[in-house]
Each structure stands twice: as C-alpha cells, then as structure tokens.
Amino acid sequence: MPLRIGVVTFPGSLDDRDAARAVRVSGAEAVPLWHADPVLPDVDAVILPGGFSYGDYLRCGAIARFAPVMRSIIPAARRGLPVLGICNGFQVLCEAHLLPGALVRNDRRRFVCRDQLLRVQNASTPWTASYYLEQEIVIPIKNGEGGYVADKRTLDELEGNGRVVVRYAGGNPNGSYRDIAGICNEAGNVVGLMPHPEHAVDALTGPGTDGLGFFTSLLRVEVRA
C-alpha cells in the first residue's frame, strides 16, 4: 500500500495541487483535506501547502491556525505525525506554536520569487532523509513574509539541537535570522520550510528535481502515526 499523505486546502491555498502532484510523483497517494473538516482521515503524514490561507492580510497563518482541520492536526503532530509546512504552511505551524519563532515581512519589503540555493543541515527528519548533510539543492522560493525571526535563545537552541533543517546559501533572500530557511520541532516530525520543493520535482516546470527528496524521504523512514 502506498503511503497516504494528506494535503490541506484552506480557501486561499494555492500550491495544494502542486503539493499533491509532488506527492504522487514520489509514489505516494495524496489525500485532499478540507479546512472546514475537523476529522483527520487515516493518513501517514500531512502537508500544509503554500498560499494565503485566509487571505493572510493580518499575519500569514494567523487565522488558519484556528481552522477546524487544525484542531485534529495539532494534536496528531504533537503525537508524532509527520507534518510538513511549506511557506504559508510554515507560517501556520509557527502561529500554531508547533514550531518556534515567526515569519515576518521580507527585509527588502517586496515579494521575491527566484531559484534559491539551499544547504541541507539536517538529513534525518522524515522529510529530509533522502538528502545528505550539507547537500546543496536549488528550489524556488516565493514569499513576501519569509523572514524567519526568533529570540537569541530559541535560535541557539535550534542550532544546538540540529533543528535548523535547511539554510539559504548564495544570498539570503528575505532577511531570515542566521539564514534559516527551514526548521523542525524537537521530535523532528514537524518541519517548516520557506522554499517550495513541490515546484522542483520536474525539470519541465521547475529549476530541476532537487525538491523531490522532501516527498520521497517518508518512504525511507519508518512512519509512526
């Protein structure tokens, strides 16, 4: 049986179809999850995709955090369900306090879309096991509020415990503290990522296939749910 990976659609989600496509390319089954549905079906992992969940005029992810679907995802994530938040999904995870810190307006105060060089800093999470440590990959970023911020203690703790998952290389696009592009929770099952691996699974429509590893990693680790 292929892995079943839930992909959440909030009313303003945009990259949900892309995330589902990437899941299928990786050989897993994509299970659509609707924001208003409080019951989590039987899935092996969940992806919170990119977009502007409920418009995100206030703060990205601030309203999505209260969506019915989150009421079941938050406890499941605390119990160890692998959850990947991409861009807006990362923002939702921070707002929901599943991940520390916050994402703020880019230091250049503009939306930025470009192919970004990244360095993998933790290759043992269920979402990054397909990579090797220090691997350099190119994946698109596209965000207006992608600057990762946290207080010094949190940053030191993230660094000290290997919880910085990917870092920007070749130029920080948004002012993220310590070039942080992605982090995980203490258990490692919840990963938040500003770049968009789902846009790098096919060289025809992306800069390459470097993003595929985020979706195939689940196959390599024993998934506990």
Next chain:
Amino acid sequence: MRVDTVETAEQTPEHPQPYKELGLNDAEYARVRNILLRRPTNSELAIYSVMWSEHCSYKSSKIHLKQFGEKAPETDALLVGIGENAGVVDVGNGWAVTFKIESHNHPSYVEPYQGAATGVGGIVRDILTMGARPVAVMDSLRFGPINAADTARVLPGVVAGIGGYGNCLGLPNIGGEVYFDESYVGNPLVNALCVGVMRTDGIKLAKADGPGNHVVLFGARTGGDGIGGASVLASATFESAGETKRPSVQVGDPFAEKVLIECCLEIFAADLVVGMQDLGAAGISCATTELAAAGTGGMDVALDRVPLRDPTLTPEEILMSESQERMMAVVTPDKLEDFLAVCRKWEVLATVIGTVTDTGRLRMTWRGELIVDLPPGSAADDGPVYRRPIERPLDQDAVVQVDGRGLPRPRSGDELRNLLLRLVASPNLADKSWVTDQYDRYVMGNTVLAQPADAGMIRLDETTYRGVAISVDGNGRYTRLDPYAGAQLALAEAYRNVAASGARPLAVTNCLNFGSPEDPGVMWQFADAARGLADGCRALGTPVTGGNVSFYNQTGSTAILPTVVVGVLGVMDDVRQHITHTFHTDRAPIYLLGDTRDEFGGSEWHAIHGFLGGRPPSVDLAREKLLAGVLIDAGRRGLIDSAHDLAEGGLAQALVESCLHGMVGARIALPPGANPFVALFSESTGRAIVTVRRGADADFTGLCATRGVPCWRLGAVDLLASDLEVEGLFRASLRELRSAWSSTLPARFER
C-alpha cells in the same frame, strides 16, 4: 429623502438633470428622453451615462474595430469571437483557451498599487465569466522616464499591486513588458492579460435566458467604490442631502476573488447556471443591461436587495458602483438551492435580486417603487456611435523627415563595445527581473516558459503535454512614426516570439492605448493603427478575438505615444518540445535568419540619444510567416536547440540575452562587407538567431533555403569562454555585460 421614481419623472418632465456632469452631451441626453418618451429617472440617467461612456460603449472606436471582424481570416479555431467578454479559441484535444488584455491606466496613476491590483482582478473575472479556469496572467507596462519622480512613485506600486493580487490568486505571471518614455509621465499604462482554459463544451455566455429564472448577485458587498460621478447626482438632486463624498479608489480583495474563482468553477462544473456576467466598470448597470439584452430580453430587479457595505448608498450609486469581486448569474429555479449551497461552502455571499422576464424591459424597484423601466438593448448595445474627425497631424511629415541620419555612428571596435554596454544598460533594454522577481511564476506547476523567455508557455494537459504560448508586445515609438506599420510591428513581434518558443500562432488580443479621440490627430493615429492591425491579422491568418480600448491618456493637449499592445496566442502540441533562448550547447553554430537593413527609426539607439524620427523598420508579414514556419518546423524536427527573436536593440541585444541567461560565451563574425554598426544594432524585423544541433547544419540550412528565409552562420557558442567576442571588433566579458544589463532597475528602485 425621496427616491426619483418613474412616476415622479413622468410628472416632472422639466426637472433639470446633471447629465453633463455625468458625461452625457445634449444630444445624448435628448436621445435618452426619446427612447423613454419622458425624462429619465436619476437611476436611469446613471445607467445611460455609464453605459454610454467611452469606456463601456466604444462610441469613438466602434466603427474602426469593426474591421477586426470583417477582415478576420478564415479559421476553424475561433469558437467565440469579438463581442463577448473574451474570445475563445479551440486548441485541440477538446481544450479551449480564452484570453484577453485590458487596461487599467488611470486608476493606476491615482493609486498605483490598488489601480494595478484591481486591473488584474478585473481581467481575471472576464476570463472566469467565460467558464474558464484562469491559468496565467501577463502585464504590459509603460512609465515615464526611469529617473522621473513620477516613475519612482508609480512603478514600484504598480508592480507590487500586480504581484500582490496575482500572487494571491495563485496565477503564474508568465510575461509582459516594461517600457519608459517621457510621454507616459502622468499617464502610465497598465495593461493586464489573463488566459483561461476550459473544455470546448464548457463555454458560458453572458445572457439572461428563460423567463422566471433567478438573477443572483454574488461575491463582495457593494460599496461606494469608483463612483465619484454619482455624487453629482446625489447632490444636485436631493435638496438637503448635501455633498456626499464617495471614494473613487477601488481597493482589491484578492482573497475574496480567489474564493469567488473556486466557487464559480464548482458552479460551472455542476452546470448550475444559464448565464454569467462579471461586474467591472459600470457594475450592476452593465451586468443587468447586458445580460438582459443578450437573453430573453427582460429582467425585473429589486435593487434594494443588493447587499451593501455602506448602507447609505443611493440607488444611483449602487448602479454605478465599481466595487470589485462581484459576479452575476442567471439560475433556473430548480438549481437555485444547489447554487446557493456551493456559495455557502466557499462562504461567498449570494443574493437573489431579480428574475428574467420576456417583457423586453429592464425594470428595477427600490422599496416597492419603480425607479427604472427601460429597454436594456438601448443602454447595452445601441449607444451612440461617432465617426470622429480624423486628420493627419501637421507635424507628422516633419517627424518622419528628420530621420536621425546625422547622429554620430560608432565605427571602431571600442566605440561599438561602449555602445553595446550603454544600450544593454538603457532602461528599455535592461534586465527586468527587479520587476518580474516580484511575480510568482511557479504556482500551478504548469509553467514551462516565463520571464525572460520570448513567450510565456504553460502546459494545459498533464497527460498529452498540450500547451499554449503567449507573448505581448508593443512599441509606441514605432507607432508614433507610423501608426499603421507600428501596429503591424507589434503584431509581428508577438507572433515571432510565439514561434521562437516553438508554438504555432493562432489568435490575437489587443489593447489600444491612445490620447483623446476628440483630437483629430489622435483619431488619425487610432484609425491607422486599427487598420494596420486588422490587415496584419488577415495577412498572418490570426484573428483578433477581443481586446480593449483606452482613450484620453494625455496631459493637457499632449497625448501619450500611440501604444498598440498586441497579445498573440499559439498552441504547442507537446510542450516538452519548447525552445528557449538560452545558449547552452558547446560549439553549437549560431545562425542569423532574415535580412538586416539600415533601419534605425524609432530604435533604442535613437532613444538613448533622446531622438524620435524617421520611419520605423519596414514590415514584411509574408516573411514573418515564413520565418515562423522555419522556427516551428526546425524546433519540431529537433534541428535547433535555442531560438531568440530580434527586436529592440537588434542582433547585439539578442546575443547578449542568449549569452547571459546561462552565462555562456559566444564568438561571432559579422558578414563580410557588412557595416558593423548596422549589423549589430539595426532593428530590422523578421529576424531571429538560432543555435543548430550537432550535425543538423545541412538539414537546417536546407529548410531555410526551401522556405526562402536567408540564413547566415554567425559563429558558435563557446561554453568555456567568459565573453562575447565579435571577431576583429571587440570582446565584452559576460561579467561586465551582466553588471551593465542587470544594475539599471535595482539602482533606481532598490531602497
């Protein structure tokens, strides 16, 4: 406060009305009275004044636009032609594509961010209305000189607005243009294009058929947006109402539109509507009159049922409001509950405000009283039509005669090299990624080509890889020198760009941006441009499917450069066979296709000297067709691995772009006997450069020979070289070229 009813209007025939303030002239007002056989009510006056505005009625342009239909080439591809919200083209395999470009110029000057944002929102709703899922946007922009204070205010806001709205809708931005010219100070142009996809059997038309069917207004509440004019009515009519101050700036809510899109697509998929209309300029006035006129012919509307954001709005203001993110649908009674259920799912407000009738009248009530009773066609279709005076401007001859021959031309290698560096850094030719990096080009996962490719290309079908390519182009400088040729040059360039990407051009959309139609000189430009475009489309076999006209782009008596923006859509049977403009294969021979003449009228070389005069490059559409044929066939047969069209800045600019995209060097030699300056910088049309695959030289040159397209082997790609070398003249390092090319916009707008 009493509302002006039909009954009052009948009783007070001599009541003075502010029709002039609303933009109607004496004859037009008399015509309204003639149609109604009484004076109009305030609400009716509101309807006629917006529907008969230049913007909605095309009263000055109509007689010229007719040619697009009359001269349209024979084609089976056109499923819906001009006149609907957008034309629809059959692209094969059961897929249909609809696309259209529209201006939002003046609002973008007043409030750049919101003006541009709502421009995107408006064109997206037009596409959605046809039953299509919007799948990509593009934007064609014009600003004053890069160093003008006005540009520093307008450009960043416009770009952020287009990005802010389009990104939030999840529509990839796959291309556009940015040009700078003095004439756009105070008159920036923001033309937004949207393309949508549907199955051929899913086309929806804007008509209210079937008496007894419900008229549903859904989406955002109606507020006082964009109704500056209506306050005239309020204050002039209601003795004690005082001056009501209404905003004329419309603020966009992209999240509301995103939800509206998904809601509409679900409604279409379940086949829940008879007809659909978006609310744009003229809002409810336009939607009700157009739906009724195109359908059974009548409609009853209870205007007081319209959900309001501002409860103090008067009926006239509601009719004129341009609040964004609203749609109107015609729904049969048996499907109403399902329709409303879909709206509830998406949390979209939906209200039944009326019924379709067969009375031939549009009737509206306000708290039980009749305030509108008119034949809808009289407002929607039978507005005034003007044959405006046309006169070739007095200075036109002078402009053409002073042709810039006297400008000093570079000769030595050093001089040519310096000019190259200066040209690639000039605002019109410089790298536009400062702009395009603010646009999401990846969302939806179907973008095959986007900025800085010649054309944008998207995949429509993940199993067959069928797709479409689109390019938008326009050069106001050429059109100023010769409107007829300028329009064709815009068409030819867009057509060539599409072919260079490997796609087969199929259909055309256009946006005609001009000064005042009341100026006979402007009208001459307009008439010639429209004729040029219609003739050009006929010659190339690509029909105009729709478009938009924007007049009154002028400051005082000085009009903008007449700016014809043309979008060409092409079909690609298999997007995996697309061609990029990037040099990437070592030692691949570079060929120049087409003829180069000494043509600098309207060129960028003239522009950097602050000069505009002479004749634009000559147009040869038969040659364009042959060239496109070569590019498409060579791509399909795998003979070439890159292609790039030649346009502003000529051969030199094209070479630099092809080198810089992959940071790959090249060595070329100009044809013996050629004047190097002309060979490098002339803007002769009908040309492209290609790189030919290993061992395919003979096949490729053979193809060119059979098609009668001249080709010349210029040199070769050199993967290891770090410069572009023009043998015997100069070398320019890629680093130096890149820094010149890519610094201009950031240096100005990065702050």
Next chain:
Amino acid sequence: MARVVVDVVLKPEILDPQGQAIVGALGRLGITGVNDVRQGKHFELDVEDSVDDATLARLADTLLANPVIETFSIRRT
C-alpha cells in the same frame, strides 16, 4: 527626545479587506460581540524636541500615510 505616535487609518468609505478578514475569523475563535474591525498602521517615532508639528504632519502625509485612501492622527506622548 520625544516619543510621537502616528496612527494611520483607512478612510471610512474605503474597503478594508484586512479588517473584514478579522471579523470573519472571530466566529471561528468563538468570540461574539465584536461587530466591526478596521485595520490601520501604528507608528512610533523618536524625535528631537526641535521637530515641530508642521514637519511631523509633512512626514505623516508623505511617508506614513497614503492620503489618497488614508487619514492619520499625530500624538506626542
């Protein structure tokens, strides 16, 4: 040194999608009794005592607010 606060709000007739989104979210939060929310900007400035009111007004009008759609109020604290 003085602390100056400038509040910038949308003109009442201008659509405020941000405020609307918040009102929409209140239901999900289970908060009732909040009928309307308008979102604006709040600036805190550290200024020399020499900076006069006219200068502050010019600053607010050109940099902090967009007078086409917003109004502002200035408060020395």
Next chain:
Amino acid sequence: MARVVVDVVLKPEILDPQGQAIVGALGRLGITGVNDVRQGKHFELDVEDSVDDATLARLADTLLANPVIETFSIRRT
C-alpha cells in the same frame, strides 16, 4: 457599543525593515531630527458593551498580535 483601539508593536529585538525604510527615506525628504521609526498595527473595533476586558485580551493575544514577536496595548475610547 464601544470603540476599542488595539495597538500592536514589534518587540524591540525584532528587526523592523519597514520602520528602517522610513528612516532611510527621511533624508530624501530633507527631514532631520527623527532618530527612529517603528511600524506596528492599529486596530479599531466596534464592540458590544457586554464584551469584557478578558475577552478583548484574549482576542488581542491570540489573533491580533503574535506574542512571539509582538506586544499589544488595549484602550477603550
């Protein structure tokens, strides 16, 4: 019905690029004497009189502000 104002500001240790950009632009405007600008958010709420302070605090703390990076103040006007 009461009008409640909630002001939200970034914590001092969090970078404020928007405030910085305004400081940067002051020079171009020829305005001197403004040493620092911080940008925050300003909310105006119309609430029923029945809404108590605890509810307002919860609203500000969970929705209007993100306590990880921001602080807020509530004022009934």
